[in-house]
Amino acid sequence: PTMVFFMFQAPRAIQLLYGKAFLPAAEVFLWLAVPTVIARAYGGGASSTVMSAGGQVALVVKQYLIGGVASVVLSVLAVWWFLPLGEAATLNALSLAMGLAFIVTSGLGFAVVRKSYRVRFPTAFTIKVFGIAVIAGLSTLWLQGGRSFWVLPLAGQFALVFYVLARWLKPLSAEDYAIALQASRRVAKLVRPLVGEPIREESQP
Numbered sequence: 001p002t003m004v005f006f007m008f009q010a011p012r013a014i015q016l017l018y019g020k021a022f023l024p025a026a027e028v029f030l031w032l033a034v035p036t037v038i039a040r041a042y043g044g045g046a047s048s049t050v051m052s053a054g055g056q057v058a059l060v061v062k063q064y065l066i067g068g069v070a071s072v073v074l075s076v077l078a079v080w081w082f083l084p085l086g087e088a089a090t091l092n093a094l095s096l097a098m099g100l101a102f103i104v105t106s107g108l109g110f111a112v113v114r115k116s117y118r119v120r121f122p123t124a125f126t127i128k129v130f131g132i133a134v135i136a137g138l139s140t141l142w143l144q145g146g147r148s149f150w151v152l153p154l155a156g157q158f159a160l161v162f163y164v165l166a167r168w169l170k171p172l173s174a175e176d177y178a179i180a181l182q183a184s185r186r187v188a189k190l191v192r193p194l195v196g197e198p199i200r201e202e203s204q205p
Contacts, residue, residue, distance in 0.1 A: 001129065001132075001133040001136070001158075001162055003033055003036065003037055003040075004037065004130065004133035004134060004136075004137050005133070005136070005137055005140070005155060005158045006029070006033065007029075007030060007033050007034070007037075007137065008137035008138070008140055008141060008158075009137075009140060009151055009154055009155075010026035010027075010029050010030055010033075011023055011026040012150075012151040012154070013151050014026050014029065016151050024088070027088070027092055028091050028092055028095045029095070031092045031093075031095035031096040031099065032095040032096070032098060032099045033099075034099065035096065035099025035100055035102060035103050036099055036102060037130060038103060039099075039102045039103045039105075039106040039107075040106075040126065041123055041126045041127055041130065042106060042107065042110045042121055042123050042126075043106055043109060043110045043113065043121040043123075045106070045109075046109075046121065047063075047106065047109025047110050047112065047113045047121075048060050048063065048064075048109055050109075050113050050117060051063075051109065051112065051113065051117075054116075054117060056116075059112065060109075063105060063108050063109050063112070064105060066104070066105070066108060067101050067102070067104055067105030067108070068101075070100070070101040070104040070105070071097065071098060071101035074097035074098075074100055074101055075094055075097045075098070077097070078090065078093035078094050078096070078097040079093070079094070081093065120179065121179075122172075122176035122179050122180070124173065124176065125171055125172050125173065125176045128169070128171035129166070129171055132162055132165045132166055132169065132171065133162055135161070135165060136157075136158045136159075136161040136162040136165065137158060139157060139158070139161045140154045140157055140158050143157055166194055167193060167194070169196070170193075170194050170195060170196030171194060171196065172191055172194040172195045172196065173195070173196065174195060177191065177192065177195045
């Protein structure tokens with residue numbers, strides 16, 4: 001959700017953190033943020049942690065080597081295709097290339113973990129949360145209506161809309177709750193109000 005908020009309010013957030021001189025970086029951030037959010041939907045870097053814990057460090061190294069090669073190839077193609085369009089277009093294309101390489105890296109780890117460890121990431125829950133965050137982000141644009149707002153009130157509205165929608169829609173399934181319970185009882189306790197299905201007594205923390 002935090003990443004989605006910054007996607008909708010990138011110019012204001014960057015200006016607040018770094019000043020007006022860095023405003024052009026907002027567009028570059030967006031091209032990198034979108035594929036990063038997509039990669040997080042199926043585990044992101046969590047698969048590497050699972051493989052490392054399972055003693056397959058060499059496999060993690062291979063995963064990131066393939067991701068590194070993908071990053072280099074996509075970056076070269078980005079420069080080749082977009083350099084004639086100017087520096088700004090090239091920087092945006094490079095950011096997108098890095099994001100796509102992260103998707104490749106995450107996808108490889110996701111496939112290995114699903115096959116070798118039979119670990120299932122709560123992908124459906126992540127996608128639903130992303131959708132709720134997008135609605136909350138759109139609400140901040142509606143609040144602005146072309147006017148100038150400080151980023152902190154917008155962040156407050158985003159958090160309120162996201163919280164209300166999440167409690168109303170309850171995007172977490174009982175199966176995904178069981179995954180959270182296995183990972184961390186503390187996390188399971190936090191997300192339990194978001195479960196939209198009955199929870200079996202043995203699954204409760």
